[in-house]
Every structure is written in structure tokens, then in C-alpha cells.
Amino acid sequence: MTDALGSVSLEDVARRAGVSIMTVSRAFRRPDALSEDTLEKVLRAAEALGYLPNQIASGLRSKRSQTVACVIPTISSPVYANVVQGIADAISPEGYSLVLGTSNYAVDEERRVMMSLLAYRPEAVVLAGGDHRPELTRSLARLKAPLVELWELVPKPLDMNVGFSNHAAGAAIVDHLIRMGSRRIAFMTVKVEHARVRARRATYEAAVTKVLNHAPIVIATDLSIEGGRRGLRRLRDRHPDVDGLFCTSDSIAVGAMLKAMELGWSVPDELAIAGFGDLEIGRHVPPGMTTVRVPEYRVGQVAGEMIVGRLLGRPEGARTVDVGFEVVARGSSARAESKRVRRR
Amino acid sequence: MTDALGSVSLEDVARRAGVSIMTVSRAFRRPDALSEDTLEKVLRAAEALGYLPNQIASGLRSKRSQTVACVIPTISSPVYANVVQGIADAISPEGYSLVLGTSNYAVDEERRVMMSLLAYRPEAVVLAGGDHRPELTRSLARLKAPLVELWELVPKPLDMNVGFSNHAAGAAIVDHLIRMGSRRIAFMTVKVEHARVRARRATYEAAVTKVLNHAPIVIATDLSIEGGRRGLRRLRDRHPDVDGLFCTSDSIAVGAMLKAMELGWSVPDELAIAGFGDLEIGRHVPPGMTTVRVPEYRVGQVAGEMIVGRLLGRPEGARTVDVGFEVVARGSSARAESKRVRRR
């Protein structure tokens, strides 16, 4: 009883209960394979000794670690935090635990962290879709475990893929701004662009070039409200003629909007603004931020369900799931309407 | 080469390199114990076969799982997300990985999740300080592994403790509001209070009772901007005579401030407001939200460092670290002198 927690093994319990270790093992793994008497005897002994199953030993022998490895860019972002929560909630009832790593948006780090997590022999792997080091891609391809790429829908998934199309989302927003009357639209993005942001940007560039016949106007800034303010200051200095602005993030968009109003640049009358992500604040800063809403938690949840389904050998569903997105039109782009786009 | 990743063992590498298994093991664990020739031979064989060490087997034999278990209320909150990032960044360079669980603010769930993580025999444990199930406390007490309770400084830490005092923070804010001229202060909190919020509230109640001689005025609402708006509406209806408001969270505070202005209740002239957490938006919603800033990332980082220090047998420092907090005074509680109107 004064032993350290975890120092009690099946053998100790078996000795106390007067049964074999296999019987104790069964008491935990397949209780219905034991007679009632035996089961109770074993459980009482385990309880008395404070037995805690050793998942490491179990994992070694059974080759089932009961873990899912997950590498994302960062958890200090509501987006990935919600995604991770969704995964955890989906796998936890089935007895799986999450082993987490972060790459800080760097492909080298992603590879390093993922390889170190693979040493724990996870039964499934989750990572953000997009760019990976070729070595990592090769390693993952050799992996027999179910694998999900999240968030971004990629052209050639390694295995399973859950998320939405940044291309479609970018196109939808630019289209929305154009329909709301904008004729000269700028794009405000983060300094270090990753694949997901690049997709939104590429779509923007194509759209303004083809539809509005003007050269892309791109401002790079920090991913924060303050960054948005600074970005808008620059936009005003260099391109006072724009009448529409698409920001890769709501943080930036809110900052830009606050600064625009401070400068007397009226939103949405002279400048329509749209963001990305549907942060709560966007709803509350007058006149309300038009944005793209992606069901983050749902992305994680679906990923978790796909994994669990595979691991439990359930009949397989689609390997790629588009959770869609929603353009939420608010005051910052004038006409109030909300329409749903692409869902399958 | 077409084997599944992870199906290659030390034995396979040993055979190919023409050495014993132990030599291969040493090539990875203590490379300097091998001659240069042998080391290179082994590494080449490992590379060719795509060998990936099996941390599960290693952990079983060496009793060193190289993991740290962490259970927090939720990661869908910037607070804990930053804390977790801090932990991960501190332990990762030393080769430790994070196994994460969430309790959703429920002590039963906390216990359940923690016990299931303990089955992986983590070398250290991190959890949010405050209430725990007595059974969990007992289990943790028997644990020989280093343990850190974080965020809240608790009266009797189980082992190590990093965070700040919610009592002190609550007192500092009420004191600040009083010095800024408030004489009747309300408290807006979340519906489901956990220990940490209760501490801020208890301090508030003591302060207003003793210093301002009025009964506590407490409004419970949802933890969101929208919740803050609704809370303020109720406050206005029921206690239009208050001239100060302390909210347990910046989200609530921002919502309350926006709503107050909408209702023509001038901030800070007629109502001084203070929040908690220093969300970025608080800085940008005019006239700026007075708040308490806690170094979240630092809390996680210090926790990680304490753990690693212990595990690596470094001389032990303090077991309790108070990272402190900072009252950030902004426009929402600006000084009265010229502007503040004494009401009624």
C-alpha cells in the first residue's frame, strides 16, 4: 500500500488473489471471460494493492499502444486548439489517448517531432495537411497505421483527409466582395505564409486579375489585431484607391477595420472588409465582421471518428471529407446575408 | 524497404551490420561508447533498413517512458493553450513528449483521464491546480514521479506548484477600481465557477464588504463576449447604481463594455470596468480594457523546466514559483479627477 503507484504488477495481484497472472489480465481486458467469483476476487485484490495496468507492457506485447499521434503547427491558436479538442473527444471514449507535438509552422520541425512521436508506435497519426518534408512523406507512406491530414483539403492525400478548400473559401470571399460592389480589392496576409494561406492568396490573385482586371495588391503583416492596424496604415498610404479588403485572419481584419475607422475611412461604405475564421470578437465590433466560418471542432471530431472507425475495423466510409465552410456576411461588407457554400 | 515503418527491430539492424543487438542499442543511446567504425557501420545499416527505435520496448525495460502527462480543463482556451505550449517547448529539447488529456472543468473527468494517462507510466505529471477528487489526490501522492500543479497557487501543493495568486489578483483589481474612484463595485463571473474563479470572487466579496461597506453584487453569465453583453443588461436593470465592475474574464468584460456604451452608460465616467486575462482585443476596443495580465506561457515553461530539472537530477530549486501578475490599467478604468462624474 505504500508502494509507489505503478509498482504493482499483474503478478502481485495474481499472488494475492490466488490465481494466475493470465486470469488477472483477463479480469481487465475481457471480464466476461471469467466466472463471477474469480472476477470479483481479482478486482478486490487489484483494488487493495492499487493496481494500475501498465499500458507500456501491454502495448509492447499486443502491438496496440492505444495512442494517436498528432502534430499541428501550434496550439496557441483557437483554430488548432478546437481541432485538437475535437480529436481528443472523439478518440477518448474508445480508450485512445492523444500524444501531441507542435511544429511551429516549420516543416523541418514537423518532421523531427513526428518521427519522435512515431517512436511511441501510435496506432494512428494526425497532422495538418499541406507541405511536408519529402522524407516525412516517405516515412508516412510506409506507415501501416491510419493517417489523417487535417484542415486543408490536399490534392493527393497520403491516406485520409478532412477539412475544407482554402481555394473555394478564398474564391467565395472575393466573389462576395465583388457582388457587394467592390472593384479594387486588396489582400492582407501574414508575413510567413504556409500552404493554407497561399491557397487563399492564389485564388485571390486569380480572381482580381481575371474578374476585376487589376494587379494583385498584397500587404503582409503580423498575425494580430495590431498587425491589422499597421497593415491598414500601409494600405491607406500606398493604395488609397482600394474599396475592398480580404484578410487571411479575423484578427488582422478587426485591426484593419478599427484603424480604418480611426483614419476616417468608412467601413463598409468606402472600404468593404472580410476576414477569416469567425472569431467571436468579429461579431461584436461594429458594424460586424464579414468572415468565413470553418467548423474547426468538427474537423477534429471527424478525423477522430475516421481513425477510430478504421482501428475498430468498421466498414470504411469516404477517405476524404469536405466539412465545408460558410461565408458569414456582416456589416463590414454591407449587405447582411449568410449563405452556405459547398458541403458534402 | 517495403516493410511497414516500425517493423524493423534492433535485431534486423544487428544482423545486417554484423554486430550484436546490444551494440546497435548503444549506437543510439550512448554512441560514444562505440568505436567509430562500428558506429558508422551500425548507423548505415539502420538507415538502410529505416530503423525507428521502439520507445515502448525501451520504456518497458528501462522504466523511462520519456513522456510527461498533462491534464488541463480545456485547450480551447488561449490560457491553457499557451500554458501547454510552454510545457511542450520546455520538455521537448530534452526528448520528452507530452501526453495530453482534458477534464472540461470536471473533477470526475479529471480523475478518469489522469488515471488513464498514468497507465502510460509518464515520468512526470502536470495538472491544473485547485480542486481534485480525493481519490486522485491519494493516487498522485503515491506517485514517485515529479508533479506540478499549475496556474493557481494552492495552499498545500502535492509537490511542485507554479502560478499566481487569484486572491492577490482579485484584491489588486478591486483596490485599483477603488483608487480610481469606484464606490459600488459589481462582480461578473461565469456560471460554473471553479476554484480559481471562486478565489477571485471571495476576495472581491471581502473587499467590497469591508472597504466599501456594501453587499456583494454578483452576476453570473456565459464565458463569452455575448455573455458579457447579457450580463451587463441584467446589471443595468437590477443595479443601476454601481459605478465599478470587475469581470472574471476579458471576454465578458469586453462584451459588458460594448453593451454599456450601447445603453449610453459611459465607460469609464459612469462605470469603470476591469477584466482578467489581457486578451489582445481588450487593448483595441476603445477606451481600452483594464485587466490583469498573467504570463501564461511562462507558467508552462517554468513547469516544464522544473520537471526536466528533477528528471535530470539537477540540484533542486524552489518547489513553488509565483510568476506574479500585472494590473494593466487602461481607459476603461481611467482616473476620475476631471472626467469622472459623481453620480447621484
Next chain:
DNA sequence: TCTCTACCTGTTATCGTTAACAGAGAGGAT
């Protein structure tokens, strides 16, 4: 009474690694 099946429990070998110790050579000191 004997066989057969169903149910329950035990035995054996093994998962991949590392701790602990053993042994082989090389080189130095005596």
C-alpha cells in the same frame, strides 16, 4: 458409465529493448 462440449483457468513463449555483467584484445607498466 462414457464421451462430448462449453466454459473457465493455467502454461509457455514472446514482444523489443536495456541493465548488468562477462570477456576479448590492445597497450602500458613492472
Next chain:
DNA sequence: ATCCTCTCTGTTAACGATAACAGGTAGAGA
């Protein structure tokens, strides 16, 4: 030549659990 130390590598026996199979017992049916 002998012994000793040092460096390097190998052998053996676990770590704690489970897969696979073996055996024992009880009750049913012949």
C-alpha cells in the same frame, strides 16, 4: 613474460503484459 587497465563488444536475463494453446471440470446426451 606477467599483470593490469582500459576500451570495446557480447551474453544473459529481465521489464510486464498478452497470444495461443493446453488442460481440467461440470453437465448433457448417448
